[in-house]
Amino acid sequence: MSLDFAKLPKAVASRLAKLGIRQPFDLVLHLPLRYEDETHLYTIADAPMGVPVMVEGTVEHADITFRPRRQLVARISDGSSELFVRLLHFYPNQQQQLAEGKRVRLLGEIRRGFFGEEMVHPKVRSVGSETPLAEALTPIYPTVNGLAQPPLRKLVNQALNHCVLDDTLPEVLRHDLGLMPFDAAVRLLHQPTPDTAQRALSERTHAAWLRLKFDELLAQQLSMRLAYRRRREQTAPSLRATGLLAQQLLASLPFGLTGAQTKVLAEIRHDLASTHPMQRLLQGDVGAGKTIVAALAALDAIEAGHQAALMAPTEILAEQHYKKLSQWLAPLGIEVVWLAGSLKPAAKAAAIARVESGEAWLAVGTHALFQESVSFARLGLAIVDEQHRFGVHQRLALRGKGGSPHQLMMSATPIPRTLAMSFYADLDVSVIDELPPGRTPIKTRLVNDARREEMVEQVRKVCSEGRQVYWVCPLIEESEALELQTAIDTHVALSESLPEYRVGLVHGRLKPAEKAEVMAAFARNEVQVLVATTVIEVGVDVPNATLMVIEHAERMGLAQLHQLRGRVGRGALESSCILLYSAPLGEVAKQRLKVIFETTDGFLIAREDLRIRGPGEFLGARQSGVPMLRFADLERDTVLLEQARDVAGTLLDHHPAVVEAHLDRWLSGREELLKA
Structure with a gap:
């Protein structure tokens, strides 16, 4: 059966787009939130209370009452017993559906009410004496206003019949991992039979869910590893320095570096000396001393003849960086310029001119740094503070100012291990894991x-x-x-x-x-x-x-x-x-x-924050650019994540066609943003 999105009514296509559905395969991956069981019919007398059940009977009486408020009340009997249906909000067609003598099938929870046992606002369906029961559980999908469940189910079923559901994983690999075939897994999740373990379905521990979660995690790992490998193919200036400027700065300061700061600085220097663009995340708890490490990295870039830029998300933070860096670097004869949206036009033009001419070695500012009017003479290092608070396009724009400059991203929000494995798999990570001496608890x-x-x-x-x-x-x-x-x-x-x-x-x-x-x-x-x-x-x-x-x-x-x-x-x-x-x-x-x-342990706090809020909020307004996980849970699915990470390396080395097919299925052109 064909499913041509171009022929869908505009209103339907628009509503599907709001759900992230823009092509037939997106419908295949639009999985149910829950299921309703319309495969089993109870007699009213035997139906348990307080859980969703389906019963069938004839409307014996129906009336609109006005006490305590206007409502439609109908009495239903099936010969074994009777119950009442109450609708507090109703339309004329519902009155007709519940008219005296009509046969109806009701799905809802029975509870004790004013009139006796009742269902309030159940799902009501008109039936005949021989209307068959459903053969599979009824899926309830995430949706938007104006797109009801029945047409959405119809579209999903068309997609299941239209799309190729062949396995992207090699059979031997799938078998070794103990995973269900993709076709069987996705069909079961959309159309589970009555004997499917419903608890495993609802808790997402069923083998079908595990297959979908693994595939999703694998797509993420593959895309980020590919981004990493592509970056390794690019060339960047080798910023090899003697460290003389850095030594002069350290000699002027009233404090020395901690062991952790020394270690991460060595990691950064190793990357800067390479001809491949660095993309390193520098993590450190509040007050761990990330700014001095960034300043020393900038000095190495400057000593190697290239400019550096430091971007921060707010003017308060950016200006604080500017003042501190000016105080440190001006005595060394290095010009630092300030660039922010609040600058008056003349001051902004002067700052941009000094950046463009190369007279300013370090530019510090907010998002104003990546506006089109700003161009660098020879940008070698881009530093982004509190990187998770910038949108991915903003980070790409700053990096684009210098071809392929090295990039150092800093975060005072420690990233839990599972999150780093998943959402930062394409970055090298350095951690300052000790506080400078003299900090009081x-x-x-x-x-x-x-x-x-x-x-x-x-x-x-x-x-x-x-x-x-x-x-x-x-x-x-x-x-x-x-x-x-x-x-x-x-x-x-x-x-x-x-x-x-x-x-x-x-x-x-x-x-x-x-x-x-x-x-x-x-x-x-x-x-x-x-x-x-x-x-x-x-x-x-x-x-x-x-x-x-x-x-x-x-x-x-x-x-x-x-x-x-x-x-x-x-x-x-x-x-x-x-x-x-x-x-x-x-x-x-x-x-x-x-x-x-x-x-006060930032990493423990971050792990708990991830557990309570989930990765979407933790990463900041879903601006990270990384496709958020829809199915996998980083706390519960760590084993699957580790398996996906290991498999990704094998596939990239030995099965490039499998990699291409898997990414086409799961990301469908969205991997561009992963380059940030």
């Missing part, structure tokens, strides 16, 4: 926000000792629906409660210059309390700030809480973080707060 306290006044007194005590405080609020403006305390109201309240101290305010809607002015005043201790939204999540470094109060901590993600907490404890002074929460707490909020209270 941060004490974390959970406090009910009913004790807010006590916290204000705690702030007063800290300020009286000459130290400073962050007070973080999640929203800028009042939202009645969420009933969240706002940064603006909190700033007013703290200013009134602490008249002897200066209270500053920073949020995302301030102009960059205003934001920078307040932050600079806080850094100089001219502002003692800084009320802020989560714009201070990354990059702000004020060692004298030793207390952080976080409002509505129960509404924030673990990684965000950990990042925020890392803004204190940046000196030798004892530091604390108070997490204010509103009771009662939901189960997920309890889990998050328990983890953040019990540990």
